[in-house]
Amino acid sequence: MDGHPGTIALLTDFGVEDTYVGVMKAVIASRCDARIIDLSHAVPPQSILEAAYLLWTAYAFLPEGTVTVCVVDPGVGTERMPIAVRWPRGHFVGPDNGWLSYVIRDAHARAGAADDLGLPPEWQAVGLDNPNLWLHPTSNTFHGRDIFAPVAASLVSGVALEELGNPLSSLVVVDVPRATSAGDTVQGRVIHVDHFGNLITDIAEAHLPTRFTVSVGGGVIDGPAESYRSTQPLVALTGSGGLLEIAAPSGNASRLINVRAGDAVTVTRRGEVGDGSASG
Amino acid sequence: MDGHPGTIALLTDFGVEDTYVGVMKAVIASRCDARIIDLSHAVPPQSILEAAYLLWTAYAFLPEGTVTVCVVDPGVGTERMPIAVRWPRGHFVGPDNGWLSYVIRDAHARAGAADDLGLPPEWQAVGLDNPNLWLHPTSNTFHGRDIFAPVAASLVSGVALEELGNPLSSLVVVDVPRATSAGDTVQGRVIHVDHFGNLITDIAEAHLPTRFTVSVGGGVIDGPAESYRSTQPLVALTGSGGLLEIAAPSGNASRLINVRAGDAVTVTRRGEVGDGSASG
Amino acid sequence: MDGHPGTIALLTDFGVEDTYVGVMKAVIASRCDARIIDLSHAVPPQSILEAAYLLWTAYAFLPEGTVTVCVVDPGVGTERMPIAVRWPRGHFVGPDNGWLSYVIRDAHARAGAADDLGLPPEWQAVGLDNPNLWLHPTSNTFHGRDIFAPVAASLVSGVALEELGNPLSSLVVVDVPRATSAGDTVQGRVIHVDHFGNLITDIAEAHLPTRFTVSVGGGVIDGPAESYRSTQPLVALTGSGGLLEIAAPSGNASRLINVRAGDAVTVTRRGEVGDGSASG
Numbered sequence: 001m002d003g004h005p006g007t008i009a010l011l012t013d014f015g016v017e018d019t020y021v022g023v024m025k026a027v028i029a030s031r032c033d034a035r036i037i038d039l040s041h042a043v044p045p046q047s048i049l050e051a052a053y054l055l056w057t058a059y060a061f062l063p064e065g066t067v068t069v070c071v072v073d074p075g076v077g078t079e080r081m082p083i084a085v086r087w088p089r090g091h092f093v094g095p096d097n098g099w100l101s102y103v104i105r106d107a108h109a110r111a112g113a114a115d116d117l118g119l120p121p122e123w124q125a126v127g128l129d130n131p132n133l134w135l136h137p138t139s140n141t142f143h144g145r146d147i148f149a150p151v152a153a154s155l156v157s158g159v160a161l162e163e164l165g166n167p168l169s170s171l172v173v174v175d176v177p178r179a180t181s182a183g184d185t186v187q188g189r190v191i192h193v194d195h196f197g198n199l200i201t202d203i204a205e206a207h208l209p210t211r212f213t214v215s216v217g218g219g220v221i222d223g224p225a226e227s228y229r230s231t232q233p234l235v236a237l238t239g240s241g242g243l244l245e246i247a248a249p250s251g252n253a254s255r256l257i258n259v260r261a262g263d264a265v266t267v268t269r270r271g272e273v274g275d276g277s278a279s280g
Numbered sequence: 281m282d283g284h285p286g287t288i289a290l291l292t293d294f295g296v297e298d299t300y301v302g303v304m305k306a307v308i309a310s311r312c313d314a315r316i317i318d319l320s321h322a323v324p325p326q327s328i329l330e331a332a333y334l335l336w337t338a339y340a341f342l343p344e345g346t347v348t349v350c351v352v353d354p355g356v357g358t359e360r361m362p363i364a365v366r367w368p369r370g371h372f373v374g375p376d377n378g379w380l381s382y383v384i385r386d387a388h389a390r391a392g393a394a395d396d397l398g399l400p401p402e403w404q405a406v407g408l409d410n411p412n413l414w415l416h417p418t419s420n421t422f423h424g425r426d427i428f429a430p431v432a433a434s435l436v437s438g439v440a441l442e443e444l445g446n447p448l449s450s451l452v453v454v455d456v457p458r459a460t461s462a463g464d465t466v467q468g469r470v471i472h473v474d475h476f477g478n479l480i481t482d483i484a485e486a487h488l489p490t491r492f493t494v495s496v497g498g499g500v501i502d503g504p505a506e507s508y509r510s511t512q513p514l515v516a517l518t519g520s521g522g523l524l525e526i527a528a529p530s531g532n533a534s535r536l537i538n539v540r541a542g543d544a545v546t547v548t549r550r551g552e553v554g555d556g557s558a559s560g
Numbered sequence: 561m562d563g564h565p566g567t568i569a570l571l572t573d574f575g576v577e578d579t580y581v582g583v584m585k586a587v588i589a590s591r592c593d594a595r596i597i598d599l600s601h602a603v604p605p606q607s608i609l610e611a612a613y614l615l616w617t618a619y620a621f622l623p624e625g626t627v628t629v630c631v632v633d634p635g636v637g638t639e640r641m642p643i644a645v646r647w648p649r650g651h652f653v654g655p656d657n658g659w660l661s662y663v664i665r666d667a668h669a670r671a672g673a674a675d676d677l678g679l680p681p682e683w684q685a686v687g688l689d690n691p692n693l694w695l696h697p698t699s700n701t702f703h704g705r706d707i708f709a710p711v712a713a714s715l716v717s718g719v720a721l722e723e724l725g726n727p728l729s730s731l732v733v734v735d736v737p738r739a740t741s742a743g744d745t746v747q748g749r750v751i752h753v754d755h756f757g758n759l760i761t762d763i764a765e766a767h768l769p770t771r772f773t774v775s776v777g778g779g780v781i782d783g784p785a786e787s788y789r790s791t792q793p794l795v796a797l798t799g800s801g802g803l804l805e806i807a808a809p810s811g812n813a814s815r816l817i818n819v820r821a822g823d824a825v826t827v828t829r830r831g832e833v834g835d836g837s838a839s840g
Contacts, residue, residue, distance in 0.1 A: 019335075141518075195580075240706075
């Protein structure tokens with residue numbers, strides 16, 4: 001870490017039209033000298049599931065010790081609990097509403113445990129109920145500024161998790177999409193459409209046959225492709241997160257076949273379906 | 281400030297499609313090692329009033345000593361004066377066109393003075409007329425790069441305000457919207473629609489009755505709500521800046537009732553109007 | 561450089577909806593403490609020519625020693641070569657696909673050489689073929705994360721160019737638009753429409769007559785104007801990059817006359833054409 005005072009990563013649905021993100025950074029900068037990494041501020045408004053997915057694409061690459069703050073918080077000002085979590089590679093701070101679901105699933109899987117409602121091994125969580133470290137007056141509508149930014153600054157500055165609030169034995173987890181296999185067929189769905197219109201699915205590379213056919217929207221695509229370059233209108237390949245992805249070479253697959261997050265994707269072992277003629 | 285070399289905050293209407301913001305940061309980074317805070321670069325093109333409002337939402341949270349640069353500058357290259365201002369918590373740099381209006385109003389109010397055309401107490405301003413510190417050649421179309429970024433870097437590096445130009449005794453101020461009260465009615469307007477479609481008004485919490493009804497667009501809303509969560513289609517509550525705000529729980533109020541910045545908002549003490557039946 | 565560990569500038573077509581930019585920054589931050597400058601992440605998807613232009617508007621302003629990374633990479637995962645370049649003011653890192661074309665043209669011109677296919681004087685380039693410094697596993701779809709970010713961090717940390725791969729004697733260059741002169745007429749085109757709708761052309765100030773008339777779309781404009789302020793619907797002036805630019809005072813020229821990048825622009829010495837009556 002070459003003497004750097006620490007890193008704070010931010011993930012919000014705040015967009016760029018307002019100063020909401022800037023104000024969080026101002027509060028942080030008033031309290032510590034952390035390096036800031038913007039993961040994204042374009043989470044669709046109030047979409048906890050998208051935030052959970054986006055965090056999952058990034059969290060393993062953050063520097064050791066990073067404090068990651070997520071503010072996608074439709075319940076701000078209600079009884080939903082603000083939380084801070086210590087895990088082996090750093091801290092998480094935000095509302096207790098499910099944005100950690102993919103990361104928790106990974107942690108349970110790595111521990112060889114079936115998913116359960118408890119915390120993964122070596123994780124500690126607290127409910128933020130010590131207002132001494134918050135901004136005052138504390139609003140009911142902007143906990144990113146008044147609670148989460150100051151708490152993240154405290155963690156970067158060395159304040160112990162235990163000083164921030166009382167221990168929690170579990171966190172809110174939302175159902176994340178999971179592809180299912182039956183015989184030679186994998187049934188999944190699109191979980192994210194990226195900036196390029198690429199369709200990212202919940203089908204992990206490990207579940208893909210060596211050669212396969214994908215059906216999504218009206219499209220039937222033989223895979224896997226080696227890269228996005230192709231003379232075909234659509235390609236199917238493993239994307240940078242290890243998930244099956246459908247892309248349109250030099251185009252936008254989502255617009256081309258009118259597919260969105262949530263739509264169904266079917267993968268069949270190649271041979272059963274043929275090479276593009278039909279998919280049932 | 282834990283030894284940090286200083287902070288520069290940026291507020292522009294430059295958008296993200298070009299390198300305008302990046303080039304300002306490049307000029308700053310070539311001259312000093314300031315920490316940069318982006319307040320917003322999505323001010324509607326040339327909207328000085330929106331810039332003034334957005335600055336107002338953020339300025340009190342910036343670290344002590346911050347140099348805040350605003351470049352919303354429809355008059356770039358004309359006789360409008362580039363300025364730098366020292367105030368008790370740092371510096372402001374930009375064109376003299378009114379973007380400081382809300383902050384100046386606050387400063388006069390805190391000093392217990394009626395608004396006037398002079399500078400608030402403990403403020404000093406200069407017109408930037410010392411080109412020694414600028415970039416050369418100096419363009420007529422990009423003072424953010426050629427004048428404001430270098431001047432901000434100079435201020436962060438310890439150059440005194442007085443070296444940047446000659447003193448000014450007043451600054452351009454634009455009329456900012458102000459709600460008016462008459463009897464039990466407060467008449468205001470929407471001054472900003474945020475990323476979530478929330479309607480932020482010029483009606484301060486201090487002017488709100490304990491229980492009230494808001495009329496805006498075709499909507500009639502009883503308030504105050506405690507949070508954005510509600511089974512009602514619209515809620516009215518005090519937002520994070522201390523102003524009355526109308527929001528659609530898990531929706532977009534601006535789109536729902538087709539209301540935009542500038543539209544009228546009427547608040548009536550509850551009882552006079554009833555609970556949703558009519559508003560006159 | 562006042563002891564700063566170094567600067568990395570980023571230019572991509574990654575947009576803001578995903579964590580692609582954030583993940584690159586996370587990889588960089590895990591490996592060094594560089595200061596990051598975002599040039600733009602809104603290059604139109606896969607538009608190498610736009611990336612080349614945008615880099616050209618910014619590169620001369622970056623701090624000495626900056627490592628500039630461009631990821632506009634339609635051929636990611638194919639045989640196109642990842643490269644790193646040392647030039648007198650720093651380094652460039654990215655795919656070998658033409659995004660350096662404007663900068664290379666400038667460098668050849670400064671050296672007094674006609675454009676040719678070789679490297680400009682004092683430039684060294686290598687093909688990145690030393691995977692020791694990359695992220696592993698290395699994906700076929702996200703070299704920004706797996707190759708370019710780690711290589712940039714290595715360069716900032718003092719790793720020599722020669723350790724990154726084998727020397728190249730030339731780089732891929734794409735044709736960049738160039739206005740042509742014939743008699744009193746300059747024929748060019750719009751190469752970029754900026755956030756304000758300003759039409760930036762490939763006609764350099766040096767090629768403009770003292771007084772001239774511009775024809776673009778249906779518009780005929782007498783120039784040069786001194787600034788964007790005017791009572792005319794359109795103005796023609798030299799923009800901040802030294803190129804002829806057409807703007808609509810307090811409006812959007814692109815929308816006003818329905819002109820886009822690639823459209824033709826004709827400049828005629830004033831007098832031959834008259835002042836707005838016709839342009840042939």
